[in-house]
Each structure stands twice: as structure tokens, then as C-alpha cells.
Amino acid sequence: MAFETTHSKEVGKWRTMWLDELGSLRRLSEQTLIAYDHDLEQLFQFLVGHFGEPVQTKHLRDMTPTDWRAFLAHKRSNGAKNRSIARSLSALKSFYKFLAKEGWATPDSLNAIRAPKKDQSLPKALTAIDAKRLIEDGDILDEEPWIAARDIAVMALCYGGGLRIAEALSLTPSDIEGKDGLRITGKGGKVRMVPMIKAIHDAIEDYCSKCPYSPGPKDALFRGARGGPLRARLVQLKMQKLRAAFGLPASATPHALRHSFATHLLGAGGDLRAIQELLGHASLSTTQIYTKVDSAYLMEAYLKAHPRS
Known part of the structure; x- marks a missing residue:
């Protein structure tokens, strides 16, 4: 897949390395990797409009709590529920931990954002x-x-x-x-x-x-x-x-x-x-x-x- 429209090649490299690490070291399922990648792509799409250009490493490094709240408000306005937002935050925190390990960004501003309580929906069992x-x-x-x-x-x-x-x-x-x-x-x-x-x-x-x-x-x-x-x-x-x-x-x-x-x-x-x-x-x-x-x-x-x- 091509992501050049939403971010730079350097950011794309970190994205690929992060997903590879999740799959090989943490052994996350293919479905989870697809969901995490989708969450990250949603962030990039928002930031393209937020910053007016494809996402660069500097954008990821300079994110503030206000930027994160704007992103979450954007997701909620598009119909995202608490469970989806909580999973998205989990994926993005994982990505930022990877960036911190590589020395490119810190998760401090993202860690200041609290995940919403998950909606209590009961599993639907058959008779x-x-x-x-x-x-x-x-x-x-x-x-x-x-x-x-x-x-x-x-x-x-x-x-x-x-x-x-x-x-x-x-x-x-x-x-x-x-x-x-x-x-x-x-x-x-x-x-x-x-x-x-x-x-x-x-x-x-x-x-x-x-x-x-x-x-x-x-x-x-x-x-x-x-x-x-x-x-x-x-x-x-x-x-x-x-x-x-x-x-x-x-x-x-x-x-x-x-x-x-x-x-x-x-x-x-x-x-x-x-x-x-x-x-x-x-x-x-x-x-x-x-x-x-x-x-x-x-x-x-x-x-x-x-x-x-």
C-alpha cells in the first residue's frame, strides 16, 4: 500500500518497522495489526488537514495535548464510540513507545490523554x-x-x-x-x-x-x-x-x-x-x-x- 499522500517516506519507514515489530516480537494477530495500522492511518489523515501538509517526523515530535484532543474530537464527530477511541489510543501509544525507543519522539503529550471508559455492551449469546x-x-x-x-x-x-x-x-x-x-x-x-x-x-x-x-x-x-x-x-x-x-x-x-x-x-x-x-x-x-x-x-x-x- 502507498501512504505517500499522508506522510513522508521517513514516517512510512517508522510505520513499517513498528508493525513488523508488533508482528514478530509481540506476535499480534493479523487482524490486530490491520486495526492498529488503520488507527495510525486515521491519525495521519487528520494531521494532513490539521497541519496542511503530509506528516513529517517533526509533526509527530511536536504534538501537544491540544492536538490529541482535536484528533479524538474529530473521531467522535465521525461516529467513533468509546471502545473504538480507547483502542485507537492504545495503538497510538504503542507507536509512540516505538518512536521513543528509536529516539525520534516521546509519548509524553499522548500519555496526558486519558482513555474514555469503554461502553459496557454485553456479548450476544445464542440460545x-x-x-x-x-x-x-x-x-x-x-x-x-x-x-x-x-x-x-x-x-x-x-x-x-x-x-x-x-x-x-x-x-x-x-x-x-x-x-x-x-x-x-x-x-x-x-x-x-x-x-x-x-x-x-x-x-x-x-x-x-x-x-x-x-x-x-x-x-x-x-x-x-x-x-x-x-x-x-x-x-x-x-x-x-x-x-x-x-x-x-x-x-x-x-x-x-x-x-x-x-x-x-x-x-x-x-x-x-x-x-x-x-x-x-x-x-x-x-x-x-x-x-x-x-x-x-x-x-x-x-x-x-x-x-x-
């Missing part, structure tokens, strides 16, 4: 009936049997194991520990073990028996139609088709299956810390949001069923 229906009847579409089996196995991993879609698609044959466990590499390269229930094992076995490709021990288990690694977008498109077929809401996504996993475990009396480990959350506070989801489901059921509600 247990709908989640099971997606997996058990996910082969209703007119497609090749091995592709249907592949997508069912991926959805089974998201719902039956609580995996992120990226974690499911990065699974390799060597990550399968017999019939009982899965070795999952999550965010930041953190490895965790996830039990493999019979439904997951059977779905993977069915896919492997039908798949026309034979990935190596360290290759991605799930393959696309032409034999390359399966892309998340194809799974998302499959979910869109199944939503239409089953009359499910737009919130029924691959990630919603992970939310459903945690919500249904908690509702059945699962231990919060055990669920934290299964999900690969670094902080218990991240997992605690599911206690609110479970309470919300109970209240919804009460209001629908109680004769005096």
Missing part, C-alpha cells in the same frame, strides 16, 4: 437450541460434503471448546492430543489446553475422513476449496447463510458461538475461573462480564414467562 442447531444441521446448504463437514467442525470448536475463530483456524493436526484435548495457541502466543468433548472429536474426524487434502502435522488443519488454509471470512459468510436459513439474528456470528459457550457453562453452574482458563482470558475481569450476560438471560426469560410481568 443452546440455536447453537446446537447450527452445528447439527449446518449441512443443509447445497455444497460439497467435505466443505459442510469442515464448517461444522469449525463451529463445533467455537461452541464446544470456546475457541476464537482465529484459534480454530490455526489448529494443526499436531495440536490434537489424542481424543481428549486440544493445544490452543491464543493471543500473544499463550498456549492453553482445552478438553475435546465427543461432539468436537466426531466433527473433526468426519471432516478429516472427507477432506481431499492431507495437511502436514504443522499445517493448518482446515483447508479452503483450493487447498490453502481456510480464511475466517469464509466461515463468516457461511454463518450469514445459516442465519438466513434458520431465521437467526445478525448477532449470530462465529464469535457469538464462543460467547454462547461461556454463557451456557456459567448458567449450568460452571466455575468462573475454570471458564477463564478455557477461554484463555488473561484477566478474570474479562470473564466476569458473562455473569452479567447470564443475569440478563434470566431476566429476559422471567419477563417473557411470568404472568404478571
Whole structure:
């Protein structure tokens, strides 16, 4: 991609080096790198209008708290919510830490800006009936049997194991520990073990028996139609088709299956810390949001069923 219209070649060099470091040393996912790069490009686009010329190193070095507030106000006027602004600040602080390490700028003015509180939006889980229906009847579409089996196995991993879609698609044959466990590499390269229930094992076995490709021990288990690694977008498109077929809401996504996993475990009396480990959350506070989801489901059921509600 060309960025000459928004910044100088020197700034572009720092941009590329920063992203390379995030990918190689911190091992951030491709999706996170794309999001961080987008946040940085938004800053550059704003500064082109703010300073009236492509961004130079001096502009980055001379930024003041007033400049930062103007940028955030610009984002908010374009519809950015607290969560988006907080992530943007996190990305930009990371970029400035890199610049400081290279001796080109300091993050002092940016550190003076406090991130807004994130909007408290509860994860949207599916009902247990709908989640099971997606997996058990996910082969209703007119497609090749091995592709249907592949997508069912991926959805089974998201719902039956609580995996992120990226974690499911990065699974390799060597990550399968017999019939009982899965070795999952999550965010930041953190490895965790996830039990493999019979439904997951059977779905993977069915896919492997039908798949026309034979990935190596360290290759991605799930393959696309032409034999390359399966892309998340194809799974998302499959979910869109199944939503239409089953009359499910737009919130029924691959990630919603992970939310459903945690919500249904908690509702059945699962231990919060055990669920934290299964999900690969670094902080218990991240997992605690599911206690609110479970309470919300109970209240919804009460209001629908109680004769005096």
C-alpha cells in the first residue's frame, strides 16, 4: 500500500518497522495489526488537514495535548464510540513507545490523554437450541460434503471448546492430543489446553475422513476449496447463510458461538475461573462480564414467562 499522500517516506519507514515489530516480537494477530495500522492511518489523515501538509517526523515530535484532543474530537464527530477511541489510543501509544525507543519522539503529550471508559455492551449469546442447531444441521446448504463437514467442525470448536475463530483456524493436526484435548495457541502466543468433548472429536474426524487434502502435522488443519488454509471470512459468510436459513439474528456470528459457550457453562453452574482458563482470558475481569450476560438471560426469560410481568 502507498501512504505517500499522508506522510513522508521517513514516517512510512517508522510505520513499517513498528508493525513488523508488533508482528514478530509481540506476535499480534493479523487482524490486530490491520486495526492498529488503520488507527495510525486515521491519525495521519487528520494531521494532513490539521497541519496542511503530509506528516513529517517533526509533526509527530511536536504534538501537544491540544492536538490529541482535536484528533479524538474529530473521531467522535465521525461516529467513533468509546471502545473504538480507547483502542485507537492504545495503538497510538504503542507507536509512540516505538518512536521513543528509536529516539525520534516521546509519548509524553499522548500519555496526558486519558482513555474514555469503554461502553459496557454485553456479548450476544445464542440460545443452546440455536447453537446446537447450527452445528447439527449446518449441512443443509447445497455444497460439497467435505466443505459442510469442515464448517461444522469449525463451529463445533467455537461452541464446544470456546475457541476464537482465529484459534480454530490455526489448529494443526499436531495440536490434537489424542481424543481428549486440544493445544490452543491464543493471543500473544499463550498456549492453553482445552478438553475435546465427543461432539468436537466426531466433527473433526468426519471432516478429516472427507477432506481431499492431507495437511502436514504443522499445517493448518482446515483447508479452503483450493487447498490453502481456510480464511475466517469464509466461515463468516457461511454463518450469514445459516442465519438466513434458520431465521437467526445478525448477532449470530462465529464469535457469538464462543460467547454462547461461556454463557451456557456459567448458567449450568460452571466455575468462573475454570471458564477463564478455557477461554484463555488473561484477566478474570474479562470473564466476569458473562455473569452479567447470564443475569440478563434470566431476566429476559422471567419477563417473557411470568404472568404478571
